[in-house]
Amino acid sequence: MRRLLIFLLLAAALMTGCTPRPGGRIVYGLTLAPTGIDPHINASAELGIPLTSVYDTLVYQDPKTGEFVPGLAQKWEVSEDGRVYTFYLRRGVKFHDGTPFNAEAVRFNLDRITSPDLASQKARFMLGPYERTEVVDEYTVRIVLKEPFAPLLDSLSQVYLAMASPTAVQKWGQEYQMHQVGTGPFIFAEYVPGGHLRLRRNPDYAWGPSVYQHKTARLEEVEFRFFTDPATRSPALESGEADVMGEVPPQDAVRLKDDPRFRIEAVAIPGSSLMFFMNTTRPPLDDLAVRQAILYGTDRQAILSAVFKDTSPVACGPLAAVTLSYDPSVCQYYPYDPARARALLEERGWKDSDGDGIRDKDGQPLTLDLYLMGWGYLPTIAELLIAQWTELGIRVNAQTVRYPEALQIGREGRHHLMPFQSSGSDPDVLRQFFHSQGSMNWSKVNDPEMDGWLMEGMRTSDRQQRSAFYSQVQRRVMEQALVLPIRDYVNLNGVSQRVQGLRFDVRGWFPWLIDVTLAQ
Amino acid sequence: MFGYGLRRLLEAVLVLWLAATLAFVAMQLTPGDPAETLLAASGASPEEIARRRAQLGLNDPIPVQYVRYLADLARGDLGTSWLQGRSVGRMILERLSGTVELALAAGLVGIALGVGLGLLAALYRDTWVDTLAMAVAAVGLSTPVFWSGLLLILLFSLHLRWLPSSGWGDARHLVLPALTLGFSLSGPIARLVRTQVVEILRMPFILAAQGRGVPLWRIFLIHILRPAAGPVIALIGLQFGFLLGGAVVTESVFAREGLGRLTVQAILWRDLPVVRGIALVGALAYLLTSLLADLCHAWLDPRLHQSEER
Numbered sequence: 161m162r163r164l165l166i167f168l169l170l171a172a173a174l175m176t177g178c179t180p181r182p183g184g185r186i187v188y189g190l191t192l193a194p195t196g197i198d199p200h201i202n203a204s205a206e207l208g209i210p211l212t213s214v215y216d217t218l219v220y221q222d223p224k225t226g227e228f229v230p231g232l233a234q235k236w237e238v239s240e241d242g243r244v245y246t247f248y249l250r251r252g253v254k255f256h257d258g259t260p261f262n263a264e265a266v267r268f269n270l271d272r273i274t275s276p277d278l279a280s281q282k283a284r285f286m287l288g289p290y291e292r293t294e295v296v297d298e299y300t301v302r303i304v305l306k307e308p309f310a311p312l313l314d315s316l317s318q319v320y321l322a323m324a325s326p327t328a329v330q331k332w333g334q335e336y337q338m339h340q341v342g343t344g345p346f347i348f349a350e351y352v353p354g355g356h357l358r359l360r361r362n363p364d365y366a367w368g369p370s371v372y373q374h375k376t377a378r379l380e381e382v383e384f385r386f387f388t389d390p391a392t393r394s395p396a397l398e399s400g401e402a403d404v405m406g407e408v409p410p411q412d413a414v415r416l417k418d419d420p421r422f423r424i425e426a427v428a429i430p431g432s433s434l435m436f437f438m439n440t441t442r443p444p445l446d447d448l449a450v451r452q453a454i455l456y457g458t459d460r461q462a463i464l465s466a467v468f469k470d471t472s473p474v475a476c477g478p479l480a481a482v483t484l485s486y487d488p489s490v491c492q493y494y495p496y497d498p499a500r501a502r503a504l505l506e507e508r509g510w511k512d513s514d515g516d517g518i519r520d521k522d523g524q525p526l527t528l529d530l531y532l533m534g535w536g537y538l539p540t541i542a543e544l545l546i547a548q549w550t551e552l553g554i555r556v557n558a559q560t561v562r563y564p565e566a567l568q569i570g571r572e573g574r575h576h577l578m579p580f581q582s583s584g585s586d587p588d589v590l591r592q593f594f595h596s597q598g599s600m601n602w603s604k605v606n607d608p609e610m611d612g613w614l615m616e617g618m619r620t621s622d623r624q625q626r627s628a629f630y631s632q633v634q635r636r637v638m639e640q641a642l643v644l645p646i647r648d649y650v651n652l653n654g655v656s657q658r659v660q661g662l663r664f665d666v667r668g669w670f671p672w673l674i675d676v677t678l679a680q
Numbered sequence: 681m682f683g684y685g686l687r688r689l690l691e692a693v694l695v696l697w698l699a700a701t702l703a704f705v706a707m708q709l710t711p712g713d714p715a716e717t718l719l720a721a722s723g724a725s726p727e728e729i730a731r732r733r734a735q736l737g738l739n740d741p742i743p744v745q746y747v748r749y750l751a752d753l754a755r756g757d758l759g760t761s762w763l764q765g766r767s768v769g770r771m772i773l774e775r776l777s778g779t780v781e782l783a784l785a786a787g788l789v790g791i792a793l794g795v796g797l798g799l800l801a802a803l804y805r806d807t808w809v810d811t812l813a814m815a816v817a818a819v820g821l822s823t824p825v826f827w828s829g830l831l832l833i834l835l836f837s838l839h840l841r842w843l844p845s846s847g848w849g850d851a852r853h854l855v856l857p858a859l860t861l862g863f864s865l866s867g868p869i870a871r872l873v874r875t876q877v878v879e880i881l882r883m884p885f886i887l888a889a890q891g892r893g894v895p896l897w898r899i900f901l902i903h904i905l906r907p908a909a910g911p912v913i914a915l916i917g918l919q920f921g922f923l924l925g926g927a928v929v930t931e932s933v934f935a936r937e938g939l940g941r942l943t944v945q946a947i948l949w950r951d952l953p954v955v956r957g958i959a960l961v962g963a964l965a966y967l968l969t970s971l972l973a974d975l976c977h978a979w980l981d982p983r984l985h986q987s988e989e990r
Binding site: 193195196198202203276278279281286334335386392562563565567568571588589592600 | 711713760762770945
């Protein structure tokens with residue numbers, strides 16, 4: 161009888177919550193329904209938001225210092241020539257399905273990612289000049305490259321190159337992405353495409369990197385739901401349907417900031433800035449002075465205030481300010497100076513000779529073809545740009561196109577101006593845009609010197625030396641006025657005050673859910 | 681009967697081939713290179729993109745691609761999604777339930793609303809009830825779903841806050857999309873029901889039945905509704921294609937997961953196997969429902985039996 165009484169009392173105590181314990185559940189709002197969510201196959205940033213907590217990576221990057229710290233690899237060595245990386249793996253790590261993690265598993269994963277049959281859309285290319293993986297012994301593995309590739313550790317610290325259970329991959333085949341198994345602090349519980357994705361706490365997790373504050377996750381469950389329509393995001397937060405919401409529209413963020421129930425966590429995303437590439441091979445933009453006139457004649461601050469309510473900073477150059485190797489000296493170029501823009505155009509013979517408000521030269525009006533995509537407030541930005549440029553006497557033909565068509569236009573060089581933005585924590589992100597052979601060389605630049613800096617930056621492992629190369633690239637891009645940078649990307653996360661300890665990795669997109677707790 | 685079956689089958693094969701060919705041609709005409717779309721932003725070099733293009737078979741002459749595609753289809757192989765690396769058949773099956781659920785719910789709403797409006801209009805012919813009912817039907821007929829959908833969201837989600845505006849899950853998420861799509865379906869149904877019932881009411885057998893003292897409800901069910909139902913069902917069968925197409929748009933408006941969203945995504949990413957697969961499944965669904973509707977029609981309307989027997 162007494163035993164029963166004690167039991168009841170204990171049960172009551174537990175139920176009333178006077179014993180502090182981990183637990184609880186949050187709903188995390190994602191902003192686009194990913195096309196596919198296998199990190200080895202697919203490329204979206206969205207998939208990494210949930211899956212960063214399902215998987216572990218060989219190394220992690222400390223957001224404070226930018227240094228790489230041990231993850232599934234306890235330590236590593238890089239050969240003198242930068243081609244061979246030897247990783248010494250942590251012991252006693254188990255995948256969620258009980259499969260032991262070892263060197264064989266690492267090789268299995270890298271073989272999978274680099275297999276042409278998998279048709280990886282991102283992970284494969286993050287490995288650069290990858291050659292092969294060798295198992296040295298059960299807990300030592302060697303990655304061999306064809307040539308040095310400095311971004312390798314950065315790549316290996318991302319979910320796209322995370323370690324998946326070989327047993328599960330073999331068991332599920334094509335359907336693996338619906339049944340993912342990692343070693344991370346949360347277990348992939350259920351995914352209903354377009355509906356929700358649910359993660360459950362992994363109670364056995366004990367091998368987290370030093371950047372995690374807790375040994376195991378505090379939350380019992382995290383449910384991800386999709387809020388593709390921006391207008392539905394802040395209502396979902398305010399109605400309590402979601403506890404965290406990514407990419408809240410700026411005007412809603414301003415309002416939520418003043419609401420004591422919520423806070424806005426604005427996370428600057430490293431990578432390229434949002435920039436309009438100027439086609440240097442197509443007249444009149446083949447003239448440096450005309451490109452410079454566009455830069456001087458654009459009031460970017462006004463655009464950011466109008467469209468983004470000053471929630472993101474004006475971009476000075478091709479790299480976002482929070483990116484490794486960003487060179488702040490690019491901010492000295494092109495302050496807003498419409499008088500100077502006009503003077504430059506006059507100097508080059510662009511005058512309004514027929515009085516129609518549009519400048520002309522040799523009977524040709526100063527007309528620019530601007531192609532843009534429908535995302536990221538680009539249509540609104542374009543409207544403001546057109547208004548500003550019309551003031552300068554430039555006529556703009558703007559057209560919105562879909563991404564595949566934009567790629568084709570960019571490749572064929574049919575545009576004068578076209579925007580793009582790309583996330584990434586390594587400055588090597590510049591190579592695809594400004595190397596003469598880059599896949600998105602929309603400025604149509606062909607500068608052997610810059611090609612050389614970009615290749616040296618990719619091969620050099622010493623950070624300072626790398627940064628020197630990238631400084632040169634950034635300054636050259638602005639001196640040559642290859643792009644019109646607009647803004648650094650900032651992800652405005654709306655967060656309920658009951659959610660504590662939300663932090664993001666270096667990429668800015670991916671939350672470390674292990675440390676999230678609920679306020680009582 | 682055998683000849684009829686054979687003709688139906690040949691028609692079906694022709695429709696499927698046309699749908700497959702149209703999907704193929706349409707995607708050929710759409711600008712943008714699939715391999716580039718998949719890889720350009722991931723830091724892949726132009727050589728790597730070219731390699732992927734070859735791997736996807738996009739470098740082959742277009743007639744070769746077309747024949748290979750038809751040969752795969754003939755074997756029942758819809759292929760693998762270039763975007764997700766999963767079987768297209770499986771992806772379509774997974775989403776089909778969402779679209780069928782919406783199409784069925786919208787079909788019910790459309791039939792209930794359409795038949796109700798049509799009956800009202802017919803029974804109160806040439807009164808203000810008739811005018812009003814037919815006006816509502818005309819609005820339903822002529823309002824595009826993306827517009828009526830937004831209006832319903834404004835009213836029920838943002839203003840009254842009764843129902844969720846978007847998403848997918850329980851029955852509450854189904855109400856607004858089903859109303860939107862059902863409303864636009866109700867227009868043609870209401871018009872047809874009105875014409876049919878008005879016509880039947882003029883028939884001598886109605887007067888005869890009344891004269892024999894057959895109870896009103898019986899006249900209504902047996903003598904009016906049953907013969908009127910036949911053409912209406914045939915119409916619904918024909919409207920099913922519209923229903924599927926409308927479901928695609930409706931799903932986009934309400935951010936519902938289903939074939940519609942899969943289609944949009946596949947077109948945006950130039951995921952050709954998925955686009956083609958959906959076109960084919962749509963054609964197949966259309967064929968099946970029109971066959972079903974024809975059979976129902978024949979079974980329900982005694983006049984058709986007679987003409988066949990003669």
